[in-house]
Amino acid sequence: MLSRRAWSWGGLALAFALVLSFAGGALAQPDGGTTPSPTLDELVKAARDSGATILIDGRTQPAATAGSPGTAASPSAALESAVAVRHGLAQTISRIPEIPGAIGHAVLTARGDGSAGWLWLAIPLTLIALAVGSIVGWLVWRWASRVLASLEARAEAVPAPRTSYAMLRTLLAMAAAAAFLLSGIAVIVVFVPTPGPARATAAIILVAITAYRITIALMTAVFMPSRPTIRLLPVDDATAARMLRAFKVMAATGFAFFGLALWTNEIGVDERSTDALQILASAVPITLLCIWLIIHRRVITAMIRGTSPRPNTFRKFLGSIWAFIVLGYLVIAGAAHISQVVTTNNPHAGPLLAPILAAIVGLSIYGACVIVLSRRFAALENTLRATIRPADALAAADDAPLPPAPPGEAPLAAAPPSGPTEAEVEPLLVWQARWHALFRRLAGLAAIVVAIVVLVVSLGVLKLDHDLTQTLGYVVILFAVWGVYDAMRTWIDGRMRDEMPAVGHGDSEDGMGPGSSRLATLLPLLRNILIAAMFTLMLTIALAAMGVNVAPLFAGAGVLGLAIGFGAQTLIRDVFSGAFFLADDAFRKGEFIDVGGVMGAVEKISIRSFQLRHQNGPLHTIPFGEIKQLTNYSRDWVVMKLPLRIPYGTDVERVRKLIKKLGQELLEDPECGPLFLAPLKSQGVIEMEDSAMIIRVKFMTKPGDQFVVRRHVYTRIGELFDREGIQFAHRYVTVRIDPPDAPADQQQAAAAAAEQILNQEEEQRRA
Numbered sequence: 001m002l003s004r005r006a007w008s009w010g011g012l013a014l015a016f017a018l019v020l021s022f023a024g025g026a027l028a029q030p031d032g033g034t035t036p037s038p039t040l041d042e043l044v045k046a047a048r049d050s051g052a053t054i055l056i057d058g059r060t061q062p063a064a065t066a067g068s069p070g071t072a073a074s075p076s077a078a079l080e081s082a083v084a085v086r087h088g089l090a091q092t093i094s095r096i097p098e099i100p101g102a103i104g105h106a107v108l109t110a111r112g113d114g115s116a117g118w119l120w121l122a123i124p125l126t127l128i129a130l131a132v133g134s135i136v137g138w139l140v141w142r143w144a145s146r147v148l149a150s151l152e153a154r155a156e157a158v159p160a161p162r163t164s165y166a167m168l169r170t171l172l173a174m175a176a177a178a179a180f181l182l183s184g185i186a187v188i189v190v191f192v193p194t195p196g197p198a199r200a201t202a203a204i205i206l207v208a209i210t211a212y213r214i215t216i217a218l219m220t221a222v223f224m225p226s227r228p229t230i231r232l233l234p235v236d237d238a239t240a241a242r243m244l245r246a247f248k249v250m251a252a253t254g255f256a257f258f259g260l261a262l263w264t265n266e267i268g269v270d271e272r273s274t275d276a277l278q279i280l281a282s283a284v285p286i287t288l289l290c291i292w293l294i295i296h297r298r299v300i301t302a303m304i305r306g307t308s309p310r311p312n313t314f315r316k317f318l319g320s321i322w323a324f325i326v327l328g329y330l331v332i333a334g335a336a337h338i339s340q341v342v343t344t345n346n347p348h349a350g351p352l353l354a355p356i357l358a359a360i361v362g363l364s365i366y367g368a369c370v371i372v373l374s375r376r377f378a379a380l381e382n383t384l385r386a387t388i389r390p391a392d393a394l395a396a397a398d399d400a401p402l403p404p405a406p407p408g409e410a411p412l413a414a415a416p417p418s419g420p421t422e423a424e425v426e427p428l429l430v431w432q433a434r435w436h437a438l439f440r441r442l443a444g445l446a447a448i449v450v451a452i453v454v455l456v457v458s459l460g461v462l463k464l465d466h467d468l469t470q471t472l473g474y475v476v477i478l479f480a481v482w483g484v485y486d487a488m489r490t491w492i493d494g495r496m497r498d499e500m501p502a503v504g505h506g507d508s509e510d511g512m513g514p515g516s517s518r519l520a521t522l523l524p525l526l527r528n529i530l531i532a533a534m535f536t537l538m539l540t541i542a543l544a545a546m547g548v549n550v551a552p553l554f555a556g557a558g559v560l561g562l563a564i565g566f567g568a569q570t571l572i573r574d575v576f577s578g579a580f581f582l583a584d585d586a587f588r589k590g591e592f593i594d595v596g597g598v599m600g601a602v603e604k605i606s607i608r609s610f611q612l613r614h615q616n617g618p619l620h621t622i623p624f625g626e627i628k629q630l631t632n633y634s635r636d637w638v639v640m641k642l643p644l645r646i647p648y649g650t651d652v653e654r655v656r657k658l659i660k661k662l663g664q665e666l667l668e669d670p671e672c673g674p675l676f677l678a679p680l681k682s683q684g685v686i687e688m689e690d691s692a693m694i695i696r697v698k699f700m701t702k703p704g705d706q707f708v709v710r711r712h713v714y715t716r717i718g719e720l721f722d723r724e725g726i727q728f729a730h731r732y733v734t735v736r737i738d739p740p741d742a743p744a745d746q747q748q749a750a751a752a753a754a755e756q757i758l759n760q761e762e763e764q765r766r767a
Helices: 003-026 040-047 075-094 096-109 118-155 161-191 195-225 237-267 271-295 297-305 312-343 351-386 391-399 422-458 466-499 517-546 551-567 569-583 650-666 707-725 744-766
Strands: 592-595 598-605 609-613 617-624 630-632 636-648 674-690 691-702
Touching: 040 422, 075 271, 075 312, 075 351, 096 271, 118 161, 161 195, 161 707, 195 744, 237 271, 237 650, 271 297, 271 312, 297 312, 312 351, 312 744, 351 422, 422 466, 466 517, 569 609, 598 617, 636 674, 636 707, 650 674, 650 691, 691 707
Parallel strands: none
Antiparallel strands: 592 598, 592 630, 598 609, 609 617, 636 691, 674 691
16 A cells, blocks of 8 residues: 555656756756846836936825726726736736746745755655655554444444545545645754755645645545445446546646646746746646546536436436536636736635535535434434334233232233334334434535535635624524424424325225325415415515515515405405315315215315315316305215115015124124224115015215225125025016007017116116
């Protein structure tokens, strides 16, 4: 491991040395290049030496107000600024071919003696510092590797193993990099205690290599090319290794230019040459990063869309536009930084580094929250599972012999085993998972908010003053409101799922099921009201944060509500009627009701209307204010009565006893017995027809179960009558034909008349 890392760091140092050797040709001929331009102080000194009188006005110019003529806000000032940037950029770029000569001149004049001999001190000092730092860093990383191996070995027992491993590996890699840097700096200070170009050169190389190591540690923790089980990203090994390898090349090139820019500034290279190197240090890494993103755009798009075959709309939208946003921002931020380099004396890399810093802070906060929440909820789940009463303990408790009772006392009863059963603990575990998901969502939202705050502060959009404090106050309030809304939504959705009837319970071909509970009926309305209230509150807070006076808005809303109340009386009637119907618990979602001849199961309830789904498919929408009478077929219990036709001469009492016995057998049936509220019994003869006696049987069940029980009752009665020799009566009509030898057409007419009578009786019976 030491040799591989030494080669990596040595390669980076070699790349930096190769860039430095770019000035080698100028060291031998320092006068061949262009001399740096004289500074203002030198010009003033030369003028005074020649006898001229120089007056310098030290008064500061007042800040121009926005919109005044000649300010940056005016079009002419903007055009002049653009021309100045273009002119400065052209001058700076023209200095790039002269950078070697400028570096050579700075190397010779760094110590003021016109000699580059200090390089012979800087090179061995750098090598010694690299060697000592590498050894110390390797020792720290060797210890860290054992810690990581221990964590990976027990990954199944660790909550959030991938996040825990990635964050711990990043922290340990940063610790190894810090050990490398501190030990190397200590060596430099020990060997060269006084400041100078040699010490600055060695220190800059150490800083550049340390920054490279930290960057690669962050990316390695994300890609993990050799450990797919703990990789954060959903990519294969080859793709992860290829992306990480390309990123290493890009990072090495970028930090080499970064170190060269720092080094030239330390040894005193002229301002234009230093600006040119700063432009290269920005343009080259941005160009390489854009190329890296373009090459791997399909992989990144797939990661954004996720592994679901049907990603949500936001993921699909973000996956289609992320490249334009990121590449556009990199180009604009790079252009802004380059314009600052050529126009100001103190450019800052905020536009370039702010998104990286914000992403690191946000991901770190989210990762830490994920680890803490996973550990917390895993501990609660283990505690709940540890209290479950095992099934074999119940059986052992039932079979265990009881101790003899004392003389004169009642026998001892078996004490039930302590602890809840698995069926009692399972709902608690389900709710633990729901709250865990809620807190992870809030942690993600908090991380995004913090990252945005870091971004805007780093970009200079908000200053660290009272305005930032006030803005953060509004942000905290909005976050708290959203947290309350998300918690209420989680509770409502969870209770709605808990209140749903079991699969298969109450299903019927006529749609007359038992319906949902009253809580499940009211919770969707409460959820909609909560959404409206929360978003109204958040909108009000946002408007107040932007300086809008919200008091007139509330007054206007009151006047508008009054106008709507006068102009939409039917709407108001529907809303209030619905509130009273729901308060009376007249119907619930899923119940089968009849509203003035319109029948169906309640499918949806809104503020002013509800929808009924007929068993044949049509959907009826009925305003609450139109309800005059409502019949509910799905409340509490239902009695089903079944007519049976038996021929005259059948022993009715015997049939009654057989039906009663069958009712007791059905109660003991494991499939349909639990569905009975009252057993099957006979009501005797209820009607006498020309061809049969009509006896009726009845039973009581919960709404929706009567159709399942009916099928069982018909099947068992058929089997019973067949076994006991009882026949069902068929419908027939006796037709007398006089004379008996009437023509065939008269006999057919009589048969048709009899058939018509039977059809009429059947229609009357069904009606």
